[in-house]
Amino acid sequence: MGTPDFAVPTLQELGAARHEICGVVTIPDKPAGRGRKLSESPVKLAAQELNIPLLQPEKLKDPDFQRKLAEWNADLFVVVAFRMLPESVWKMPPRGTVNLHASLLPDYRGAAPINHAIINGETETGATTFFIEKEIDTGQILLQYKTPIPPDWNAGTLHDHLSIAGAKLMVQTVDALEAGKLKAVHQDEQKAIHTAPKIFREHCKIDFTQPRRSLHNLVRGLSPYPAAWCLDQEKILKIYRTEMDSSRTENPIPGKVIQEQGKIWVSASDGWLEILELQAEGRKRLDAKSFLLGQSLSETLA
Numbered sequence: 001m002g003t004p005d006f007a008v009p010t011l012q013e014l015g016a017a018r019h020e021i022c023g024v025v026t027i028p029d030k031p032a033g034r035g036r037k038l039s040e041s042p043v044k045l046a047a048q049e050l051n052i053p054l055l056q057p058e059k060l061k062d063p064d065f066q067r068k069l070a071e072w073n074a075d076l077f078v079v080v081a082f083r084m085l086p087e088s089v090w091k092m093p094p095r096g097t098v099n100l101h102a103s104l105l106p107d108y109r110g111a112a113p114i115n116h117a118i119i120n121g122e123t124e125t126g127a128t129t130f131f132i133e134k135e136i137d138t139g140q141i142l143l144q145y146k147t148p149i150p151p152d153w154n155a156g157t158l159h160d161h162l163s164i165a166g167a168k169l170m171v172q173t174v175d176a177l178e179a180g181k182l183k184a185v186h187q188d189e190q191k192a193i194h195t196a197p198k199i200f201r202e203h204c205k206i207d208f209t210q211p212r213r214s215l216h217n218l219v220r221g222l223s224p225y226p227a228a229w230c231l232d233q234e235k236i237l238k239i240y241r242t243e244m245d246s247s248r249t250e251n252p253i254p255g256k257v258i259q260e261q262g263k264i265w266v267s268a269s270d271g272w273l274e275i276l277e278l279q280a281e282g283r284k285r286l287d288a289k290s291f292l293l294g295q296s297l298s299e300t301l302a
Contacts, residue, residue, distance in 0.1 A: 010163075022073070101129075116199075
């Protein structure tokens with residue numbers, strides 16, 4: 001059960017393993033783009049390539065869907081980046097329902113663990129397989145994978161890394177469950193330090209009165225999507241990549257902009273950030289030098 005790109009490697013790895021995939025559950029096709037053509041989820045496309053039966057329910061509590069799901073007689077359900085399941089679904093298989101989460105649970109429970117880990121400046125994170133229970137992301141842990149977060153990684157880089165590593169972790173989990181060699185352990189609530197709620201547009205707004213490291217991590221944690229943003233003369237400016245710069249000696253006035261020799265700097269509360277990639281409203285995403293060939297920023301960003 002899954003929807004986005006993040007879930008595709010797990011489906012592919014399980015498909016290449018010796019386990020039989022009875023079927024795949026994903027979201028219904030949705031209209032997208034200017035032509036409003038129906039868009040298929042990445043998981044659906046991957047399932048079709050593997051010739052695996054597919055269900056796309058509108059509602060997970062629909063009796064007809066649950067009847068068809070039960071007819072597959074699956075021993076185990078595997079969930080990666082999917083909707084919240086009703087108890088009647090996750091309790092259905094005799095071996096339980098296993099979820100893959102992109103953090104070292106119980107830390108960073110929630111919808112956006114990858115983004116929040118980088119925004120908070122974490123230097124280590126990972127992935128966890130666990131049994132689904134009533135409260136979200138609280139079930140007993142099966143296996144975990146740890147990885148450092150290099151300072152030049154953004155949310156997209158970490159997303160791609162964990163999607164591959166998490167897929168391998170899930171295959172290890174399924175193998176071990178089948179062999180009866182895996183003991184689930186309860187989560188240690190004392191380690192539940194951070195939460196990772198869904199990110200909305202207002203959470204992406206840059207506040208230049210904050211320290212530059214905080215702003216740099218915000219940009220990293222929201223790049224490439226949904227992207228940190230600010231206002232340049234009332235127009236949206238998205239910032240995708242920055243670098244902390246200690247060479248500038250000018251007094252840091254939050255939001256002040258300097259544009260020199262094909263480079264752009266903006267001031268935080270305690271110093272300067274060089275803006276390396278950005279996108280003006282209605283324009284393409286560009287590196288700073290290319291951006292300044294055709295336009296410029298105002299003296300202050302807000």
